[in-house]
Amino acid sequence: MKRNEKIFVLTCMAAGLLGVHASAMHIMEGYLPKGWAAFWIVVCLPFVAIGFRRISKYVQQNPKNLTLLALCGAFAFVLSALKIPSVTGSCSHPTGVGLGAILFGPTTTAVLGLIVLLFQALLLAHGGLTTLGANVFSMAIVGPICSWIVYHGLKKIGCPKAGAVFCAAFAGDLLTYITTSIELGLAYPGASLAGAILKFMGIFAVTQVPLAIAEGLLTVVVFNVLEKYSNRELTQLDVL
């Protein structure tokens, strides 16, 4: 029932968006100077390498973790394909990586985000191979680190789980796009670096606020189900 409802709602949302002109919310292919493109790729490498090692550790620890990991990946796949209209009159999409960050931590999520971004860069001309490093850094590293810190911080001070999950996903989503703005500002400082960053933030971050709220709500929906039905695994992962 739950599942049917969810798929129904997602289908409706997807159907509503078909008429919308589709394009990338990540940094577009070729739009970062070579130096910066290489820099961000190098920055991401250690995170992704540690992420692969942690995934095999998690799976050894409990094979059921693989199922949860696949769920987190699938969640990111769905959410990053949903381009949602926003209050600025343009569209953007959530990242969907908050759930993975809360369950498995930021490095593991870096791998999930990499898979999503590769799919979009290769098949959809959305994002790009040369900008993969910068996009992985903002969406799959900075966002998840933020979500992870927010969730565990709020959990420690006794915030209700659903509230902590919402805040974590919301903050991670927003910070992803703030990071994208900083990356673009650094690459195109123009007259002043701060001015450039603010200009890009004006495009990405404001559009992103309602979507970050939507992402927070959707993450809570899945988390509610997991908390009830996968309680043992979540406890073992130190999430509950």
Next chain:
Amino acid sequence: MKKIIWKKNVILLLLVVAIAVIPLIFIPGEYGGSDDQATDVIAEQAPEYEPWFASLYEPPSGEVESLLFCVQTAIGAGIAGFILGRLTAKKQSDTEEPNDK
């Protein structure tokens, strides 16, 4: 307990739909991608910049692109639905509760 979660989640999903629909109704706009605007700002900040790499594959039309986006959503929703279905069904048989959807 089960019923409470179900109700909570439906309310949350309705809120998400509202977030997506309200701007469409009340705010006029082209609803293009926010990256198109980013490209404009890049052109403003560095007028002489030329993208130095093009996508290896570009969907030939908006229809094909929306198809591929749907494929992405379908893969994700299919896997998520399968896993959530398994998790919830297993718990029900564990606890031998009558099915009370």
